[in-house]
Amino acid sequence: MSDLIVIAFPSEAQAEETRLKVMSLQKEYLIELGDAVVAVKQPDGHVKLHQIFHPSAVGAASGGFWGLLIGLLFLMPLVGMAIGAGAGALGGALADFGINDRFMKDLSEALPPGGAALFLLIRKMTADKVFADLQGAGGTVLRTSLDHTKETALRDALAGHRATIDVGA
Known part of the structure; x- marks a missing residue:
């Protein structure tokens, strides 16, 4: 606890x-x-x-990485990275870690x-x-x-x- x-x-x-x-x-x-x-x-x-911890920045970085990898599969790495970064930033902003x-x-x-x-x-x-x-x-x-x-x-x-x-x- x-x-x-x-x-x-x-x-x-x-x-x-x-x-x-x-x-x-x-x-x-x-x-x-x-x-x-x-x-x-x-x-x-x-x-x-x-x-000290910014969830939206971490979400954008990880989303961009995964978006880039998925984008490479469909031969559109920049689009995949942009969509992944946006989705990750949104998800990170909605998640509240630590103290409210x-x-x-x-x-x-x-x-x-x-x-x-x-x-x-x-x-x-x-x-x-x-x-x-x-x-x-x-x-x-x-x-x-x-x-x-x-x-x-x-x-x-x-x-x-x-x-x-x-x-x-």
Whole structure:
């Protein structure tokens, strides 16, 4: 089962820095992410999502590849590639992986203009090591599906306090 963590930051730079830190922890196999999105509230009040995974782009690339192969069979590779890329992009745009975009935009409406929120969908993590690396990152926990002890440890780590948790549960 995945856990959701939403952390608000006063600026996009802080949210992005924390996302990069979490992604580096993934390379060390301390955390496995399902999604990591930075939502920024623009000065005009609109919310912009900065996602690391774009399903429509992936769909267009794979659709173009398969369309090219099928087009080669019928001696029309360019037409096949164009149709495949269009169909793949449409399919990718309709598929919503990770955290629901509407949920992220609705929750980010509460941010002040210029503020940002980091949305993390976590499949697995070694909580004590991840929280130690996030120590002093700042930010305020808006939402989480973690149990109370881990949520308290996360809040303490973001505030710069040394967090101790029991990860046996």
